[in-house]
Amino acid sequence: MAPTLILLLLSQVVLFSSVTSKKVCGRPPVTEGIDETTLKRVYEVGEELTLTCEQGYLPSMPTPGRITCTATGEWTPSNLACSRKSASPLARGRTEAPYKSVLNFTCDDGYVMIGANESRCLHDGSWSSQPPLCKAVNCPLPTPPRDGKIVHDRPVSGSNTIYGQTWTYECNSPKAPSHERGSCMADGTVTEPPECRDVSCTIPTNIKNGFITFAVMRPHGYKEKVKYACNEHYTLVGEPEIQCQNTGNWSSKPVCKAPCTVGIKRGRIFYNARKIWISDLKPNRILHGEHVAFYCLNRAERCGYPVATTCNDGNLPIPECFVEPGKVEYNLRSKNLPSEITMCTSLPPASPANTTRPA
Structure with missing residues (x-):
């Protein structure tokens, strides 16, 4: 009796060991976009599985990817990759959008939206809704x-x-x-x-270096106008006419900007599209806003170049690079001045020497 019982127990142990030692495969690892809806929890050795992409994704290969459960309980490698489909641009100037993208729409202030405020990129590359319209608010x-x-x-x-x-x-x-x-x-x-x-503006007053061209010196009513002009050689800046406003105040008066004197005794300038020796500038006067160029020397290239400056209400800055010649150089060797030698083909690099200094 005892030997029979021992033999029976050994048989069960062998049977148990042979069953539990058999390998199986679990669910295969998957990447984004692979369809998981048909996958099982456990697969037998040798069992094959075809991987496919879910809706809205494109496979990286033309044929379905097949993998096999091996005796080691592992799956053979899969070369399948799934990428999101793209929806065509929904509006001009937009780029394609990947599957599952969501566009949100808003209207500017003063406009109401007609239509859906969002649109989703669907699995077939279309959009769930067209862009809405923004209609102006009615008053x-x-x-x-x-x-x-x-x-x-x-x-x-x-x-x-x-x-x-x-x-x-x-x-x-x-x-x-x-x-x-x-x-x-x-x-x-x-x-x-x-x-x-009822609105009334005070008696208009003159402006500095200017005058009223015509006006009755009395208070003025709403929208009545007064016109100004400047003294000789002064430049008017702003509207020449002022108007009595609904606040009882005049609109902004213009101003008269002063002319400039070119503050050098010797040299040549470029003014009004021509070169002029400073002694020939008669009268020595540049109007406000006009441009004058002084000639500077590029010592490295031994050439001259012009640097422009602008008259601003009586002030004409002189470029820092300009060097006024002495009497002998000006009178006897004027052909060697920067204004008379070969002009540079390009301007020198910007430096503090090329800025302007007060006149």
């Missing part, structure tokens, strides 16, 4: 001021205006509106109408 027509009217910048029709449209408020003369401009705003409302009121 009601503005109300004219009491004792006045509205002048629209552009013609309007119907009972609405759209965001961004503007207009001017006008009052019956001689009154002035408390504010002159109105618009259709982003929140769908319009500017409140102004109040029409």
